[in-house]
Amino acid sequence: MIERIKILTLLQLSNKTKRYSKGSKRIYAFIATRVLIVALLSIVMSLVLYFIKNILYIPTNEYFVIALLILTQGLNIVVAITGLSSELFHSKDNQILFSYPVKSDEVYLSKMIVYYIHEVIRNIYLIIPILVAFGYNNKLSFLYYLNIIPVIFILPLLSVGIASLISIPVSFARNFLKQHPIITFLLVIAFVLGLFYLTYSVVSGIQTPIRIVQLYNRFIISLTMTLYKIASVGTIYTVIGKFLFNIQYFVNLLIIVATLVVVLGLNYLVAKPIYFKSMSSSYENTVRKKQVKKIVETNSLFFTFFNKEFTIARRTPNELINNYALLLTLPFFMYVLNYIYMGINRSTLGNQFVLIFNIMITLIIVTASNTASASAITTEGYEFILIKTAPYNSSKMAWAKITFNVIFTFIVIGLSFFLFSRVLPVFPRKDIWLLFGFVNIVNFGHIISSFQIDLLNPKLSDYATQGSLTHNDNISKSLSNGLGLSLFFGVLALVLFVFMRDIAWVILIALAGVILMYRLIMFQSYLNAYFVDIEY
Amino acid sequence: MTKKMSMLLALVISALSIMVIAVWTTTGESNNPIPIALVEIEDYDEINEDGDKIKDIRDIVNAENLTYIIKYRIEPDLADDNQLTAFSDTDRATVMIDVLSQEVYVFFGLLDGLNSVTVTIKDEKTNRSDLIILMFKMPDEVIVPDLD
Numbered sequence: 001m002i003e004r005i006k007i008l009t010l011l012q013l014s015n016k017t018k019r020y021s022k023g024s025k026r027i028y029a030f031i032a033t034r035v036l037i038v039a040l041l042s043i044v045m046s047l048v049l050y051f052i053k054n055i056l057y058i059p060t061n062e063y064f065v066i067a068l069l070i071l072t073q074g075l076n077i078v079v080a081i082t083g084l085s086s087e088l089f090h091s092k093d094n095q096i097l098f099s100y101p102v103k104s105d106e107v108y109l110s111k112m113i114v115y116y117i118h119e120v121i122r123n124i125y126l127i128i129p130i131l132v133a134f135g136y137n138n139k140l141s142f143l144y145y146l147n148i149i150p151v152i153f154i155l156p157l158l159s160v161g162i163a164s165l166i167s168i169p170v171s172f173a174r175n176f177l178k179q180h181p182i183i184t185f186l187l188v189i190a191f192v193l194g195l196f197y198l199t200y201s202v203v204s205g206i207q208t209p210i211r212i213v214q215l216y217n218r219f220i221i222s223l224t225m226t227l228y229k230i231a232s233v234g235t236i237y238t239v240i241g242k243f244l245f246n247i248q249y250f251v252n253l254l255i256i257v258a259t260l261v262v263v264l265g266l267n268y269l270v271a272k273p274i275y276f277k278s279m280s281s282s283y284e285n286t287v288r289k290k291q292v293k294k295i296v297e298t299n300s301l302f303f304t305f306f307n308k309e310f311t312i313a314r315r316t317p318n319e320l321i322n323n324y325a326l327l328l329t330l331p332f333f334m335y336v337l338n339y340i341y342m343g344i345n346r347s348t349l350g351n352q353f354v355l356i357f358n359i360m361i362t363l364i365i366v367t368a369s370n371t372a373s374a375s376a377i378t379t380e381g382y383e384f385i386l387i388k389t390a391p392y393n394s395s396k397m398a399w400a401k402i403t404f405n406v407i408f409t410f411i412v413i414g415l416s417f418f419l420f421s422r423v424l425p426v427f428p429r430k431d432i433w434l435l436f437g438f439v440n441i442v443n444f445g446h447i448i449s450s451f452q453i454d455l456l457n458p459k460l461s462d463y464a465t466q467g468s469l470t471h472n473d474n475i476s477k478s479l480s481n482g483l484g485l486s487l488f489f490g491v492l493a494l495v496l497f498v499f500m501r502d503i504a505w506v507i508l509i510a511l512a513g514v515i516l517m518y519r520l521i522m523f524q525s526y527l528n529a530y531f532v533d534i535e536y
Numbered sequence: 537m538t539k540k541m542s543m544l545l546a547l548v549i550s551a552l553s554i555m556v557i558a559v560w561t562t563t564g565e566s567n568n569p570i571p572i573a574l575v576e577i578e579d580y581d582e583i584n585e586d587g588d589k590i591k592d593i594r595d596i597v598n599a600e601n602l603t604y605i606i607k608y609r610i611e612p613d614l615a616d617d618n619q620l621t622a623f624s625d626t627d628r629a630t631v632m633i634d635v636l637s638q639e640v641y642v643f644f645g646l647l648d649g650l651n652s653v654t655v656t657i658k659d660e661k662t663n664r665s666d667l668i669i670l671m672f673k674m675p676d677e678v679i680v681p682d683l684d
Contacts, residue, residue, distance in 0.1 A: 057632060059643045333546065337554070357550075361553070479537040
C-alpha cells in the first residue's frame with residue numbers, strides 16, 4: 001500500500017514541479033535564492049511588526065503571534081478546502097489515476113500528500129518570516145527558533161487534514177448547488193443582505209458626532225481585544241502557540257500529536273467508503289435523471305435574444321454574480337461612508353464635498369461593473385458563427401444584451417439607493433434621488449460605450465480557445481473609460497457644487513444626458529456598419 | 537486596469553474623502569474648550585504610604601483573561617479630553633485609552649515574573665493626572681522560603 005501511495009505521489013509531483021537533472025548545480029542556486037527570499041521576507045516582517053507595535057500601538061506579544069497563527073491557518077484551511085475539493089473531486093488526472101490498479105483511498109491519500117508538500121513550501125514563505133521576525137524583535141531564546149522547525153511541518157499537516165475532511169461535504173454541497181442554480185442565487189442574495197445588516201448594526205453603533213481620532217483609538221482597542229479573544233479560544237493552534245513559546249512543553253506536544261493522529265485517522269476512515277462515490281458523481285457527464293424541457297416561443301427576434309440572456313443568467317448564476325460583484329458592494333460603500341460623513345460636524349463646504357465624493361465613488365463602482373458589456377460579443381466565442389449564419393438580423397442581439405445589462409444594473413443601483421434612503425434618513429432625500437437619476441444616465445452611456453469597444457474588436461477566437469477573459473483588452477479599456485468618466489464628473493461636480501450650487505444638478509444631469517444621446521447615435525451607426533463584418 | 541484596481545481606488549478615495557471632510561470642512565472636533573479640572577480613578581483597593589492607589593488584580597487577570605479595564609472620570613463632565621493620554625511603567629503591558637467610554641485598557645503578555653504595573657492617566661494640556669498600581673503580588677505578602 002505504502003509503495004503504491006509513493007508511486008502515485010511521485011507521479012503527481014513530477015507533473016507539477018520543476019525537476020533538475022542529477023548532479024546539476026542549478027539546484028544549489030535555486031536553494032540559495034529561496035533562502036535569500038525567506039531572509040528578506042523576515043526583515044520586512046520585522047519592520048511590519050515594529051510598525052504594528054510602535055505606530056498602531058497594537059501589543060505584539062506572544063498572544064498576538066498565537067492570534068496571527070490562528071488567522072493565517074484559518075485562511076489556509078479555507079483556501080485549502082477550495083483547492084483540495086477541486087484536486088480531489090474535479091481534477092482531470094483522476095481519470096488517469098483511477099485507471100491504475102490502486103484503491104480509491106490510496107489516490108485520496110496521495111493527493112493529500114501532494115497538497116501537503118505544496119502547503120509546507122507555502123508556509124515556509126509565510127510562517128518562518130513571521131516567527132523569526134517576532135523572535136528577533138523580542139530577543140527570544142535559541143529554543144524558540146528550534147521550535148519553529150516542527151511547527152513548520154505540523155501546521156500544514158493540520159490544515160490539509162482538516163481541509164480534506166471538510167472538502168468531502170463541501171464537494172457534495174457544490175454538486176447540489178450546481179444542479180440547483182436558483183438556490184445558489186438565493187443563498188448569495190441572503191448572504192449579501194445578511195452582510196449588509198451586519199454592516200448596518202456595526203456602523204450604527206458608532207456614536208455621533210464622530211471624533212475621528214477617538215474613533216481610530218476605539219477601533220485599535222476593539223482589534224486588540226478581538227486578537228486576544230481569538231488567541232484564548234483554546235483551539236489546537238493556541239496549543240501550538242504555547243508549545244512554540246515553551247509553555248507546558250511536553251503536555252502541549254502530546255496534545256498536538258494526539259490531534260494529528262485523530263485528524264489523519266479520520267481522513268483515512270472517511271475516505272475509504274465515501275471518496276470514490278463522491279468523486280465519480282462530480283463530473284458534468286455524470287448520468288442524472290433527465291428533465292423535461294419546456295419550449296418558450298416569442299413573437300419578436302429581440303425578445304428571443306432577450307430571453308436567451310435571462311436563460312444564461314439563470315443557468316450560470318455564479319458568472320452573473322461574478323460580473324456584478326463590485327456593484328453589490330455599492331450599498332456597503334454608500335451606507336458606511338455617508339454614515340461617517342453625516343456623523344462629522346461639517347461646514348456648508350463639507351456638505352458640498354459629501355455630494356462630490358458620493359458622485360465620484362458611486363460612479364467608479366458602477367462603471368467598473370460593466371465588464372459584462374465589454375465582453376458581450378467575445379463571450380459568444382465559437383457559437384457566434386451559428387448566430388451569424390442564421391437568416392435574420394442578428395444585430396438585435398446587441399440591443400438585447402444591452403437591455404439586460406441596463407435592467408440588471410438599474411435594479412441593483414435602485415436597491416442600493418432605496419436601502420441608503422431608508423437607513424440614513426438624515427441625508428437629504430432630494431440629493432439621493434437626483435444622484436440616482438444621474439448615476440443611471442451615466443451608467444447607461446457607459447454600458448453602450450463598453451459594448452462598442454467589444455463590437456469594434458471582439459476576441460472571439462481567443463475566448464473560444466482559452467475559455468477565459470483573463471488579459472482581455474476590451475475589459476481593461478471599459479474600466480479605464482469608466483474611471484476617466486468618474487474623475488471627469490467628480491472634478492466637474494467639484495467646480496459646480498462649490499461655485500454654482502443652485503444649478504449644479506441641472507448641469508450634471510443635462511451633460512450626462514447629452515453624452516448618453518451621443519453614445520446611442522454613435523453605437524447605432526457602428527452597429528449598422530461593423531456588426532456584419534465581425535468574423536471568428 | 538482591472539476590477540481589483542477599481543475596487544482599491546474606490547477604497548483609497550473613500551479613505552481620502554473622510555480625511556478631507558474631517559480635516560478641512562469641519563466646524564471643529566470639540567466645541568467645548570473647558571479644561572479638565574480633575575482626572576480620577578475610582579476603582580482601587582487601598583492607598584499606600586506614598587498616596588498611590590493600589591488594585592489587586594490576581595483574580596481578574598490570568599492566562600485566560602489578559603485584559604484589565606480601568607474606569608476613570610473627569611471633571612467637569614464636558615471638559616476637553618482630546619489630550620488625555622495613558623501609559624504604563626513597563627513594556628510588558630500595553631495601555632490604550634478610550635475617552636468616549638472613559639476607560640483605559642491594559643493588555644498583558646506572558647505574566648511570569650510580573651509583580652506590578654503602574655498605569656498613569658494624564659491630561660497633556662493641564663498636566664492633571666492620576667495613577668494606579670495594578671498588583672499581582674500584594675506588598676504585605678511575605679514569601680517564606682522552604683528550608684527543608
